[in-house]
Amino acid sequence: MGTKVLIIDDSNTMRKIVQRSLRQAGFEFEKILEAGDGQEALDLLGSESVDLILSDINMPNMDGLEFLRQKSQNDDIKDIPVVMITTEAGTDIIGEAKSLGARGSIKKPFTPDQVNDVLGELL
């Protein structure tokens, strides 16, 4: 069975860029799911199983940090690895994301090689 990934970003453009970067980095997924914010992602994870989540932090409605908080309280999804893809490179915000369970971070703008470096350790 192949690997499934969920990309969470309020920007449709960024979701497409992430998908293209994943392909350019050599990753192949059985299925790529998309969500526009944390709440949409939680709703989706109620019916879909994924192996990896790539999430923005700064989003309207439910941001990436709140998504991590709520995910950590749900036994069905709390162990799915999450990598943050964000303009928020500050150690305080990334530190908070990691304390909430994020397994890594990729700073926008990014290259396929940087995606490979971070995801290669998880997949």
Place this chain on the structure above:
Amino acid sequence: MDLKSKLIASTQEIFSTMLMLEATPAEQNPQAAFTSNISGMLGVSGDLTGMLAVHCPQAVATGITGAFLGIEVASIDEDVKDAIGELVNMITGGVKDAFGREGLNVKLAVPTTIAGRSFRIDCQGAAGREIVAFTVPEGTFLVEMKYKPLN
């Protein structure tokens, strides 16, 4: 606070990393008229209060969007609005990082995009202004930051 160099460095990093295009800083009279068909804006708060904006003519905005998505884009549509919003988000993120290295904590809002033939953007209480023009193959665009000067 060398804001101009931060705007240039952040913008050029995005173009070279994600768009595979060169954005070359150009001379721009801040008082000169500039026709923008779409502007992306993002507010900042914290140790620096203000707004960063990117102003693009249609040809530049569609060119940037096409380079982001790897497709041909003919006119300003939802993809273009979204792409310019993401561009301003990343430029502001780079500027925030640069301020962070100087010990300033800047918080980002969520980007907004306006498209049309005639609009004016004001930033309340902002007395400081830095504006940098960049040339790309499709033309010139502006990166502007209006801010309340630091105490």
